Amino acid sequence: MPKINLEELKERQKRIRNFSIVAHIDHGKSTIADRILEQTHTVAERDMQAQLLDTMDLERERGITIKLNAVEVHYDAKDGQTYIFHLIDTPGHVDFSYEVSRSLAAAEGAILVVDAAQGVEAQTLANVYLALDNDLEILPVINKIDLPAADPDKVKKEIEDVIGLDASDAVLVSAKKGIGIPELLERIVSDFPAPSGDLEAPLQALIFDSQYDSYRGVVVNIRVREGIVKPGDKIRIMNTGAEYEVSEVGVMSPTAQKRDYLMAGDVGYLTASIKDISKTQSGDTITLVNNPADKPLPGYKKMTPMVYSGLYPSDNAKYGDLRDALEKLQLNDAALTFEPETSQALGFGFRVGFLGLLHMDVIQERLEREFDLDLVTTAPSVTYRVTTHDGEVLMIENPSELPEAQEINQIEEPYVHAQIMVPNDYVGAVMELAQRKRGEFDTLEYLDENRVNVKYYMPLSEIIFNFFDRLKSSTRGYASLDYEIDGYRPSDLVKIDILLNGDKVDALSFIVHRDFAVERGRIITAKLKEIIPRQNFEIPVQAAIGNKILARTNIKAYRKDVTAKIHTGDPDRRAKLLDKQKRGKARMKDVGTVSVPQEAFMAVLKTEDDEKFARGN
């Protein structure tokens, strides 16, 4: 270990710039990050892969950023000095704004990317507010100036009018063509402050992310605020009290590079043979055992999940594997929560909390791919607040747990305050959709002569179920949406139970507004009839509120065995058919006497088109 020269380190600190890139989805953050890596020779051109920072397969496939990533880049500036950039990429989707605020807590500056043709969108605003909350310096960048529809002057004006940020010297960039990147690199040096932080003070390092590595244990991503940390140091995680000896520190550039130390201002990683993943929660502070800081850094706001869904292994014996997998995912996804639950229909599983449907989708896919699990998932639900006649207040995350109607004094559901930015021409369509989703109009403001910001109060349950897709399709993709939770309001809600062959299936219960109950009941029974395969007896499918049947249909019995009509002389075809049936079976759950496919548990979500049909529009 070379001797540390404090004067040199203080000089080095002046040349550090920590920044994030924030933007509305698809405005080009990841492409700009790629250009920065390329033009600073952080990656050799032959290794350059589009969207290098999106390391998860899922991210590449879907073209979205889910997890934040921090990369160290060295930039030779025009003043002859070499600067150290820590670039922290962030996701753009509303479900992942939690990740955005975490990465912003590790930075001093934020590059705000706005698409030159699209202008300011709902998440542009949301992200700017997050950056301002973290006291970051904001550098506006107008991207995609190569597009024929680009109008940088108009976008500058919009940034000034809507956000209230001086955009007169915004950097004009085309990340695709590499235009404006040299100027952007210089502006990062001149506009963003170097980190402060006392190198001689007791260590304070903020944990902003961590991953589990089966060889090295937990790899903790940190932003060092004060002091220095190096291999061999004895560290303490301040909130959990756990103590370890540091085995390695380093930075990602873009692959892991070992370093002799990390100092105040650095963003990097640390390993210390940490086996217990619950000891290194994001938001916690690391200090030294011998020279501890007197208090931890302010942590993160705990995120409350918005949607809950039941996750069950198709094979009951995999329950333990599912729990281990959820624990591992939770380590670098603090917004994920889960607790055990049992269902009469599905056996042992977990009630899992998510930030939104995209988050839910991503977690399910990661569980299946990375952990090789076959899952049965129940329809997502929001958390209802129920007050009983006895004055007891219950938070209901699982519809089947709703008390009997006669015990309930009041049911409340979460509402959001939503803002939708849209061109004038589509305001009518947006309002119609919002109204149909039980929205209550708040205000309408003009952003410029042909775009407006419409605000509504809406039940969260209506917004999470396909609202965004509907909004996009009824505005040809022009609308952008952002929302924040606005507390609970009483609603006239009822629980609909589904009975298969006379037996109530708890995992299929759902909660709806009374006005939609009959219609939903009818659609759902019809949908289940479509989805559940015929069996050798007739299966009645019923939707009921309490003892009152709302809708009923029958799944007719088979007349004969499917394979019977296949000529025995064709064993190939017969085998294929049986094989197909078997594969389908993997996703089936035997509920009482009926085999129910996974799809059926999600049927409540798939009723949108039918709903439209039922209403005749």
Ligand SMILES: Nc1nc2c(ncn2[C@@H]2O[C@H](COP(=O)(O)OP(=O)(O)OP(=O)(O)O)[C@@H](O)[C@H]2O)c(=O)[nH]1
């Ligand atoms: N014409 C043009 N297209 C661009 C430019 N920069 C990015 N794009 C394209 O815009 C799309 C979105 O770019 P990304 O970099 O993935 O956007 P992002 O903001 O990182 O998106 P998320 O990671 O999903 O939040 C991609 O198809 C890019 O190829 C540009 O300067 N000009």
